[in-house]
Amino acid sequence: MNERTLRSMLSVFLMSGALAAAFAAPALAGDASAGQSVFKSVCSMCHSNQPGQNKIGPSLFGVVGRKTGSAEGYTYSPANQGANLTWDEATLDKYLIAPRTVIPGTKMTYGGMKDDEKRGNLIAYLATLK
């Protein structure tokens, strides 16, 4: 093997590393624009992304960082009202997999989202609602 072959092998190796990193990054960070379509198709029948607009469920504007049961003007179940959690990304992640295990007695009838990638994208989108 001559030096030239070695060099071209090395550059292919480096390029594939860069490509792998480029593909891995959005999955880790969550893709908010993909999350917006998840929100529209799955959550928006019950939740608005606008401040102060409550539907069947409370407005999700500003949900990341707020306390459970604090959307103004919305009548929560006692379970959600009294849950005493902060909706950070980790709590939302657990909740969206299985709402009833995080808040037993919630009146949200949505069953949960098992797909990690969809959920990650959705949470990235929720974090933009502020």
Ligand code: HEC
């Ligand atoms: C069938 C209607 C329905 C669907 C679909 C739905 N939700 Fe809900 N959601 C509710 C209701 C009703 C509540 C209020 C629960 C309570 O008071 O017990 C709620 C509560 C919540 C809360 C707690 C809010 C707070 O202020 O404490 C979050 C977060 C939430 N939903 C996120 C979502 C997301 C994200 C989706 C989409 C994956 C979704 N929900 C889909 C009806 C729904």
